Amino acid sequence: MPALPRRGWGTAxxxxxxxxxxxxxxxxPRLVWPDGKTVAxxxxxxxxxxxxxxxxxxxxxxxxxxxxxxxxYSHRDHANRVSHWRMAEAMTKHGFPGSVSxxxxxCQHHPEVVADxxxxxxxxxxxxxxxTRYAYGMDEAQERAIxxxxxxxxxxxxxxxxxxxxxxxxxxxxxxxxxxxxxxLSYTCDLYHxxxxxxxxxxxxxxxxMPYSLEVNDHYGFFVYNMSGRGYADALRRQFDRLAAEGAAxxxxxxxxxxxYLIGQPHRIGAFERVLEHIAGDGRAWITxxxxxxxxYLAQTVTCSGESDQ
Amino acid sequence: MSLDHAYLDYxxxxxxxxxxxxxxxxxxxxxxxxxxGGKSVAVWICVSLEWFPLTPADTPFRAPGHMQTxxxxxxxxxxxxxxxxxxxxxxxxxxxxxxxxxxxAANAAIADRYPALIDAILAAGHEIIAHSTDxxxxxxxxxxxxxxxxxxxxxxxxxxxxxxxxxxxxLSIARSxxxxxxDLLKEAGFTYCCDWVNDELPYRFSNGLIDLPxxxxxxxxxxxxxQQQSADxxxxxxxxxxxxxxxxxxxxxGRMLPIHVTPYIMGLPYRIGALETLxxxxxxxxxxxxxxxxxxxDAWTRQP
Numbered sequence: 001m002p003a004l005p006r007r008g009w010g011t012a013x014x015x016x017x018x019x020x021x022x023x024x025x026x027x028x029p030r031l032v033w034p035d036g037k038t039v040a041x042x043x044x045x046x047x048x049x050x051x052x053x054x055x056x057x058x059x060x061x062x063x064x065x066x067x068x069x070x071x072x073y074s075h076r077d078h079a080n081r082v083s084h085w086r087m088a089e090a091m092t093k094h095g096f097p098g099s100v101s102x103x104x105x106x107c108q109h110h111p112e113v114v115a116d117x118x119x120x121x122x123x124x125x126x127x128x129x130x131x132t133r134y135a136y137g138m139d140e141a142q143e144r145a146i147x148x149x150x151x152x153x154x155x156x157x158x159x160x161x162x163x164x165x166x167x168x169x170x171x172x173x174x175x176x177x178x179x180x181x182x183x184x185l186s187y188t189c190d191l192y193h194x195x196x197x198x199x200x201x202x203x204x205x206x207x208x209x210m211p212y213s214l215e216v217n218d219h220y221g222f223f224v225y226n227m228s229g230r231g232y233a234d235a236l237r238r239q240f241d242r243l244a245a246e247g248a249a250x251x252x253x254x255x256x257x258x259x260x261y262l263i264g265q266p267h268r269i270g271a272f273e274r275v276l277e278h279i280a281g282d283g284r285a286w287i288t289x290x291x292x293x294x295x296x297y298l299a300q301t302v303t304c305s306g307e308s309d310q
Numbered sequence: 311m312s313l314d315h316a317y318l319d320y321x322x323x324x325x326x327x328x329x330x331x332x333x334x335x336x337x338x339x340x341x342x343x344x345x346x347g348g349k350s351v352a353v354w355i356c357v358s359l360e361w362f363p364l365t366p367a368d369t370p371f372r373a374p375g376h377m378q379t380x381x382x383x384x385x386x387x388x389x390x391x392x393x394x395x396x397x398x399x400x401x402x403x404x405x406x407x408x409x410x411x412x413x414x415a416a417n418a419a420i421a422d423r424y425p426a427l428i429d430a431i432l433a434a435g436h437e438i439i440a441h442s443t444d445x446x447x448x449x450x451x452x453x454x455x456x457x458x459x460x461x462x463x464x465x466x467x468x469x470x471x472x473x474x475x476x477x478x479x480x481l482s483i484a485r486s487x488x489x490x491x492x493d494l495l496k497e498a499g500f501t502y503c504c505d506w507v508n509d510e511l512p513y514r515f516s517n518g519l520i521d522l523p524x525x526x527x528x529x530x531x532x533x534x535x536x537q538q539q540s541a542d543x544x545x546x547x548x549x550x551x552x553x554x555x556x557x558x559x560x561x562x563x564g565r566m567l568p569i570h571v572t573p574y575i576m577g578l579p580y581r582i583g584a585l586e587t588l589x590x591x592x593x594x595x596x597x598x599x600x601x602x603x604x605x606x607x608d609a610w611t612r613q614p
Contacts, residue, residue: 013422016349026546051322051327051328052327052329053328053329054550055316055317057313057317065450065486066356066370066450066488067451067489067508068329068450068451068487068488068489068503069508069598070482070485070486070487070508071484071485071486073508073527074508075526075527076508077508078381078507078508078509078510080334080336081334081335081337081508081509082337082509082510085336085337085338086558105320105323108323108324108363109324109325109326109327109328110334112336129318129320129323130320133317133318137312137313138312138313138317139312139313140318142313143313143316146318182517221539226536226537226538226539228533228543228546228552229547229550230547238502248553265508265525265527265528265551265556266550266551266554266555266558266565266567267528267550267551268546268547268550270550270553271550
């Protein structure tokens, strides 16, 4: 494949990224989920590794303090020593698999955590190599390298082939989506325009946008909206109840993006577990993985690359 | 601007951490911890006693809560000093009523300035740990090592002179350390520090110093002052945490709940009731062992 047109740093920028067509929420074609469920619910635990002393990226600072940023680093390390298992046990207990947004270097640093997630039957997609290595400023070869590293590393560690991408620390270039589509990935979690999957315009492959969420991401709940654990649980219940009701017309997707070092803190995990009970007991939820949602969606929609309008 | 090729080099991509400061383990894989008296949840209350000079220092950084207006910032100076004159006494009364002993992380300047307060804290049997010289005594990489060493030794000397005892624990301002801090604390003879929040039980650094993690997310500064939740919500969240840890401890061995409070925040008239109620309730829980940090560290060190 020839090199992609250079649309990245230092070249012309566009006011419309041209990622998808406009489809009104009203009167959409009906998406149906298995067994008549109205809302597909998936949980995205971010299993991450942040470096204590990462190299500088001129486009984004990693830690806000001089290295070592003791609180920043050790807070995140809490996930890999304590709270991963707390979060994972609550999910397993109530029948929720994880679709893991993985800093793939975690496979080297703490394979014990990755093995635990794999043993629970969780799915993995890539969240970059480290959450302290940003795509901003990468050239095409570098971006290809981190995609190929991700595919190889996850395959070696878990036997799974990744199907999705959440950009490391949500850092993109204009070629990221083209490149992951070219590498055969099915979904991106980086676009927040809809409560249903959307076909994404790419030159090759068949890429869809999988609804993830900033708004009900535990990080936003606790550090943007300053919610208590109980307040965040209430937001999740309302999010679920609404999407389950609307999904009767056309199936919706609810993602719960998590970070164990946040949701797995002792003052929050109990309230979160009660949310899982609520969703599991409701009867309208298809509790599943991002990959299974992508498969169901792709099977229900037109197959020509990037041009279907559902 | 494109990135250097070295941006995709990962020299520390290996099993374990990308540093050698401490080793990895999962709290769920360790031998169960047993606390004294068959209790399952150690509750560690840690009070920060802070003196903010009217002349804030910005090197290496300005401490959270420090002066904000043009000089002289009487507003913040006095509102912070309220904690040392009034708030802490309310807290000491609350601890006495509940019959609990705590750690007090004191700026050394408190010992020089308010000896009556230090005497009352010691008379009640609380532990004093070192919390730098004053709120200008911040540490971060970039602070010359000799200055950092001197700051640590000055703190120790002032507190030892005032209390007659060498503090065994250290809490950095904003839990901020440099690359040198762990070794300097070890060299100064400390048993433990409280800055790293990656665990919920004590663990040992590679150099032998112990970390007693003082969860920053559960602090009144984070929940009440930063996130602007109510004192009652703070107490409810601490209670939720205790309930969870007690359940977990029944299966996995001893757990610890750190409660970090600040006199100028939780010692206000309209908030202190929430602290009193919380401490009273926890003291009445059969699972709870409420103890100063040094005693928790000692109990952990004595585990078989």
